[in-house]
Amino acid sequence: MTEETARRALVPVAAERVRPRGRPLRSRAAPYALVAPFFLLFAAFGLFPLAATAWLSFFRVDLTAPEARQWAGAHNYARLLGDEFFWNALSNTVLIGLLATVPQLLLALGVAHLLAARLRGRLFFRVAALAPYATSVAAATLVFALFYGRDQGMVNWALGVVGLSPVDWQNGPWASKFAVASIVLWRWTGYNALIYLAAMGTVPPELYEAAALDGAGRWRRFWHVTLPGLRPALAFTGAVSAIGAVQLFGEPLLFSSGAGASGGADHQYQTLGLYLYEQGWVNLHLGRAAALAWAMLLLLVAGFGLVRLVRGGRGRGAR
Amino acid sequence: MSAADGRERAGWGTYLLLGAFTVVSVFPLLWTAVAASRTSGRLAQSPPPFRFGRNLGRNLSVAWTEGGMGEALANTALVAGSVALGTVVLSTLAGFAFARLRFRFRGALLLLVGATLLVPPQLGVVPLYLVIARLGWTDQLQAVVLPSLVSAFGVLYLRQHLVEALPPELLEAARMDGAGTARVLWHLVLPAARPAMAVLGTLSFVAAWNDFFWPVLALTQTGNPTVQVALTGLGRGYVPDTSVVMAGALLGTLPLLVVLAVFGRQIVGGVMRGAVKG
Numbered sequence: 001m002t003e004e005t006a007r008r009a010l011v012p013v014a015a016e017r018v019r020p021r022g023r024p025l026r027s028r029a030a031p032y033a034l035v036a037p038f039f040l041l042f043a044a045f046g047l048f049p050l051a052a053t054a055w056l057s058f059f060r061v062d063l064t065a066p067e068a069r070q071w072a073g074a075h076n077y078a079r080l081l082g083d084e085f086f087w088n089a090l091s092n093t094v095l096i097g098l099l100a101t102v103p104q105l106l107l108a109l110g111v112a113h114l115l116a117a118r119l120r121g122r123l124f125f126r127v128a129a130l131a132p133y134a135t136s137v138a139a140a141t142l143v144f145a146l147f148y149g150r151d152q153g154m155v156n157w158a159l160g161v162v163g164l165s166p167v168d169w170q171n172g173p174w175a176s177k178f179a180v181a182s183i184v185l186w187r188w189t190g191y192n193a194l195i196y197l198a199a200m201g202t203v204p205p206e207l208y209e210a211a212a213l214d215g216a217g218r219w220r221r222f223w224h225v226t227l228p229g230l231r232p233a234l235a236f237t238g239a240v241s242a243i244g245a246v247q248l249f250g251e252p253l254l255f256s257s258g259a260g261a262s263g264g265a266d267h268q269y270q271t272l273g274l275y276l277y278e279q280g281w282v283n284l285h286l287g288r289a290a291a292l293a294w295a296m297l298l299l300l301v302a303g304f305g306l307v308r309l310v311r312g313g314r315g316r317g318a319r
Numbered sequence: 320m321s322a323a324d325g326r327e328r329a330g331w332g333t334y335l336l337l338g339a340f341t342v343v344s345v346f347p348l349l350w351t352a353v354a355a356s357r358t359s360g361r362l363a364q365s366p367p368p369f370r371f372g373r374n375l376g377r378n379l380s381v382a383w384t385e386g387g388m389g390e391a392l393a394n395t396a397l398v399a400g401s402v403a404l405g406t407v408v409l410s411t412l413a414g415f416a417f418a419r420l421r422f423r424f425r426g427a428l429l430l431l432v433g434a435t436l437l438v439p440p441q442l443g444v445v446p447l448y449l450v451i452a453r454l455g456w457t458d459q460l461q462a463v464v465l466p467s468l469v470s471a472f473g474v475l476y477l478r479q480h481l482v483e484a485l486p487p488e489l490l491e492a493a494r495m496d497g498a499g500t501a502r503v504l505w506h507l508v509l510p511a512a513r514p515a516m517a518v519l520g521t522l523s524f525v526a527a528w529n530d531f532f533w534p535v536l537a538l539t540q541t542g543n544p545t546v547q548v549a550l551t552g553l554g555r556g557y558v559p560d561t562s563v564v565m566a567g568a569l570l571g572t573l574p575l576l577v578v579l580a581v582f583g584r585q586i587v588g589g590v591m592r593g594a595v596k597g
Contacts, residue, residue: 030500031422038413038474039428045466046435049443049450056445066449114337117329127583128341130590131348134575136529138550139568143347145554146354146561152365154350190344191590198591239437247441250531250547254554273441273532281536286445293442304437 057290064284076291086292088267089275090299092177096252096271097245099181105237108189109230112196113222126197129190137250141183145255148179170256176269183251184244192237199233200226239304246300249273272296348572354565355379362561378566386558387540388570391549395528396574398460398467398545402527403520405468411516414477415508419490429478432471440466441532451537458542463534467527473519480515481508518589521582528575546571 059069080086147154148169156166169179211221248271252263261278263270280289356375357368383389456462493503534545540552553564
């Protein structure tokens with residue numbers, strides 16, 4: 001902490017002794033008073049629910065009578081391991097997450113590269129790129145559900161115009177995952193593009209000049225100068241997207257008005273978030289829902305651990 | 320800027336691609352308005368409508384009353400406003416303490432806040448729901464406001480900003496003059512933190528407006544819905560009329576789009592600055 005050392009050096013020792021006691025900033029209580037409001041809420045609504053989730057996952061808890069919970073040991077977890085719907089939801093979550101995140105971040109890189117050029121009306125393009133971000137999950141999903149309608153939807157109509165046969169976006173196992181992922185893609189590409197654009201602005205211009213002097217073309221400058229400068233932003237957006245993907249809930253819930261929490265007739269797009277909701281708030285098994293929540297955390301930790309491992313354990317985290 | 324810094328003047332290809340991206344970004348919103356101006360019968364036919372119909376007023380009014388969007392908009396404005404204000408205040412106070420004050424457990428507490436950045440809040444919903452139910456807060460707005468005030472990102476962002484923007488010499492000088500904590504906060508911290516507070520406030524407002532999972536659990540369509548809860552009800556057949564559902568989606572989105580159009584420059588700047596520092 002260099003600023004800390006610098007600050008200490010600035011405080012004359014004599015002045016420290018002479019200063020009268022009881023000045024609020026000097027008082028020992030002031031820092032605690034400043035952090036207390038945050039940490040009180042943090043403890044109540046952040047730490048406690050997390051710890052209690054772990055605790056509840058070892059009980060049989062009925063939503064209608066949570067007081068009458070019964071110790072169940074590892075039963076909820078054992079049940080999950082033998083539950084085909086859990087494995088289905090897990091694989092759906094990973095697949096939809098990949099379908100949504102990988103193209104999204106690549107596309108965002110491309111859009112950021114376009115936005116980095118000298119443009120007329122660049123504010124307009126940037127604001128327009130944020131319009132999907134300002135649109136809520138619910139509003140976006142309701143419109144996309146109409147786009148993907150089998151008989152009257154715009155997507156199938158457009159496919160028909162170019163001579164392709166219609167796709168059953170609601171019921172196809174891959175088509176429905178793709179459709180749900182496309183909602184996430186639409187909402188977050190512009191937002192991520194602006195993050196990359198901001199990171200591109202932090203790359204020192206001298207590097208580009210040096211690369212240009214070395215005869216590097218546009219593409220090589222992007223690959224060797226821009227991309228390394230984007231590494232922290234890539235890690236940040238990757239982590240945020242992964243967290244979002246593991247929690248995916250609203251899109252599959254509202255994608256089809258009749259399906260509700262089942263995620264399609266064959267659960268073809270039921271995610272872990274949706275399955276948690278179904279177990280806890282439709283089937284009223286809160287203990288199982290808590291175990292699912294921990295499975296989701298484990299999935300995230302495993303994912304981040306894997307990334308770390310691949311990057312040789314020396315990569316900087318998102319934060 | 321010279322061409323050598325990687326910022327070429329945009330050619331027609333760039334405009335073409337960006338134009339296409341902009342169309343894709345905006346089209347679903349435009350079409351929401353088109354669909355909201357039609358009838359559900361027309362929306363069930365192919366090809367889909369591309370021009371505005373005459374039913375917009377009727378659909379908006381049904382969505383507003385029967386669909387509960389009027390009440391939902393008022394609730395959401397209250398929730399998002401409180402969340403933005405509260406998050407900014409809590410984050411500024413704690414961020415300042417972490418940035419410029421020495422106290423025991425500072426490092427440990429900061430580490431704790433940082434560690435929770437990667438933990439999705441969804442993980443805590445089961446006990447959170449039980450607590451809210453025990454307090455009798457289901458269908459009450461504080462049930463969605465209070466948990467949203469806890470922003471690890473906000474604290475870390477404000478801390479980072481103040482480390483850069485609030486010179487320690489300034490604080491020392493104020494202390495020499497005998498300024499108390501309240502005066503230091505008001506006259507030094509607040510002006511220095513203002514840009515970061517604006518960014519955090521904006522991002523928190525949008526996030527709270529669009530928050531989905533927890534409000535859908537804690538609030539109900541018939542109780543005290545936010546926009547997202549009301550739209551979920553509409554989407555699940557609360558008012559079985561597609562054009563009314565689209566009118567609801569339009570009503571729920573329009574306020575944020577207006578905010579985006581008016582404060583576009585600030586929001587773009589906020590997203591970009593928040594990311595670089597966050």
